[in-house]
Amino acid sequence: MSAIKGIFRDTLLSLGKGRHSGISPLAAVATALGGTVGVGSIVGVGYAISVGGAGSIFWMWVCSFFGMGLKYAEVFVALKERSIKNGSVCGGAPYRLREMGYKRLAFIFCILCVAASFGTGNLTQVGAISSFLSDAGAASAQRAVICIAVIGVAVFGGRRRIARINSVIIPISCAIYIAACVVILVSNSPRIFPSFARIFKEAFGFSAIGGGFSGAMLSHVIREGFARSLFSNEAGMGSSPLAHATSSFGSPKSQAKWGIFEIFFDTFIVSTLTALCLLSCGDGSPADMFFKSFGNIGGYIYGLLAAVLAFASVISWCYYAECCISFMLPSSKSALFIYRTLFSLAAVAGVFMSDGAIWDIADILNALMLMPNLFLLFKCRKEIERME
Numbered sequence: 343m344s345a346i347k348g349i350f351r352d353t354l355l356s357l358g359k360g361r362h363s364g365i366s367p368l369a370a371v372a373t374a375l376g377g378t379v380g381v382g383s384i385v386g387v388g389y390a391i392s393v394g395g396a397g398s399i400f401w402m403w404v405c406s407f408f409g410m411g412l413k414y415a416e417v418f419v420a421l422k423e424r425s426i427k428n429g430s431v432c433g434g435a436p437y438r439l440r441e442m443g444y445k446r447l448a449f450i451f452c453i454l455c456v457a458a459s460f461g462t463g464n465l466t467q468v469g470a471i472s473s474f475l476s477d478a479g480a481a482s483a484q485r486a487v488i489c490i491a492v493i494g495v496a497v498f499g500g501r502r503r504i505a506r507i508n509s510v511i512i513p514i515s516c517a518i519y520i521a522a523c524v525v526i527l528v529s530n531s532p533r534i535f536p537s538f539a540r541i542f543k544e545a546f547g548f549s550a551i552g553g554g555f556s557g558a559m560l561s562h563v564i565r566e567g568f569a570r571s572l573f574s575n576e577a578g579m580g581s582s583p584l585a586h587a588t589s590s591f592g593s594p595k596s597q598a599k600w601g602i603f604e605i606f607f608d609t610f611i612v613s614t615l616t617a618l619c620l621l622s623c624g625d626g627s628p629a630d631m632f633f634k635s636f637g638n639i640g641g642y643i644y645g646l647l648a649a650v651l652a653f654a655s656v657i658s659w660c661y662y663a664e665c666c667i668s669f670m671l672p673s674s675k676s677a678l679f680i681y682r683t684l685f686s687l688a689a690v691a692g693v694f695m696s697d698g699a700i701w702d703i704a705d706i707l708n709a710l711m712l713m714p715n716l717f718l719l720f721k722c723r724k725e726i727e728r729m730e
Contacts, residue, residue: 369505370589371600374582375608376508376658377463379516379651383612385470388620388628396537397544399617406609412578413601416715419722420583421594433587435580435715436669442721451714452666455581456681458707460688463659466704468493468692470652473629474645482693489689492653497660497682501588504657515650516612522643523615526635530622537621579708580715584665585658660685 390398420434423441439448468489475485496507527534582604586597616628623631632644663685664678671677719726 369509370585370597371604372508372512373505373585373658373661374600374604375512375516376651376654377582377585377662378604378608379512379612379654383608384519384616384628384648384651387613387616388626391617391620392627395544396540396617396621397542397546399541399614400545402609402613406605406613409578409609410602410605412719413582413605414598415719415726416578416580417583417586417601418594418598419719419726420580421587421597422725432665432668434584434665434669435718436666437587438722439714439718442718444718444721447714447717449670451580451711452670454707454711454714455584455666456663458579458581458704458711459659459663459685461707462704463662464656464685464688465692467652467655467659468689471649471656472693474649477641477645486690486693489693490686493656493660493689494682494686496653496657497685501661501664504661505585505588508654508658511650512654515647515654516607518643519647519651520611520615522632522636522640522647523619526619526631527615527622529635530619533622534618537618540621541617578716578719579711580718581659581662581711584662588665656689 387399387402390402416435420438423433423438436448436452439445439451471489471492472485475488480488496504582601586600589597589600619631620626620628623634626634628648629641629644632640634640636643660682663681667674667677667681
């Protein structure tokens with residue numbers, strides 16, 4: 343109980359605090375949540391159920407439960423080495439790796455993060471924005487131009503503009519989405535417990551035993567649950583600590599507790615509500631779920647929410663990548679300009695690529711990002727063990 347009180351005190355009660363040299367805790371966690379809540383927690387959950395079955399949700403919970411401890415550790419470790427450059431707080435896995443003598447690995451992490459910003463952070467998210475614009479009647483070329491323009495306006499304003507945008511749109515969008523999910527669950531309340539039962543049954547293949555259950559089927563369910571959990575909450579990737587490190591408030595322990603809140607909110611609230619709503623409504627896609635529950639207006643509400651949250655994910659990943667570019671090329675403004683230009687133009691690929699190819703690219707890049715960050719956590723294992 344005291345641990346829970348400590349997390350509450352160091353997170354929700356510190357929202358308004360911050361110094362001029364860094365962003366506020368709210369802006370930091372909103373940016374971190376911007377990179378997780380959205381396509382991963384909504385569309386990704388629907389994709390997991392359609393590909394791996396309802397049981398994949400159980401394994402998503404398992405992965406996220408252990409991921410909370412991993413997230414706390416990676417934020418704590420990353421924030422132990424921070425510096426102030428040009429009036430801004432900088433930190434994260436690259437800085438800690440360099441401080442420990444692994445400069446090459448720090449650069450590898452940064453290169454992988456920049457690459458992942460195009461896959462996980464851009465292509466997968468732009469698909470959701472493009473879908474909303476398509477429903478609104480925009481042609482492919484128009485969708486591409488709109489995505490480039492909107493993303494460009496945000497990212498060319500720099501990291502502080504990204505943090506300010508996320509600190510506004512993330513709380514509002516999440517509140518509306520959660521309220522809509524609660525309404526859907528209330529209207530389908532008799533199906534809530536059967537949905538839970540289905541998750542646990544299919545998690546271990548019980549429903550498939552009579553039809554020739556095999557280890558390969560269970561492996562597929564577990565893989566899909568773990569993959570979607572990693573995509574959704576990014577635990578172990580070292581991406582969101584880049585945003586947490588720019589908060590000027592509190593100690594590494596205090597900010598690391600925001601990492602726990604980040605995964606709890608993303609997986610155990612948003613993703614779980616999405617899964618239960620989908621199963622209660624008879625599977626289908628999140629868009630179908632909103633349409634069945636609210637009619638035509640529901641389709642527009644879902645499309646707008648998905649587009650806004652996807653936009654938040656896009657600019658959050660740009661934030662992560664810019665932190666890495668500033669680490670590799672600290673005095674190069676041209677490098678940031680080139681990256682922002684390419685990142686904005688990459689939206690064209692997100693409009694035209696197929697969903698399957700986009701998800702495969704994102705999963706590969708996510709897995710690659712794990713390696714240098716988990717190496718850092720392994721090297722700091724004794725330091726982590728001493729954390730109170």
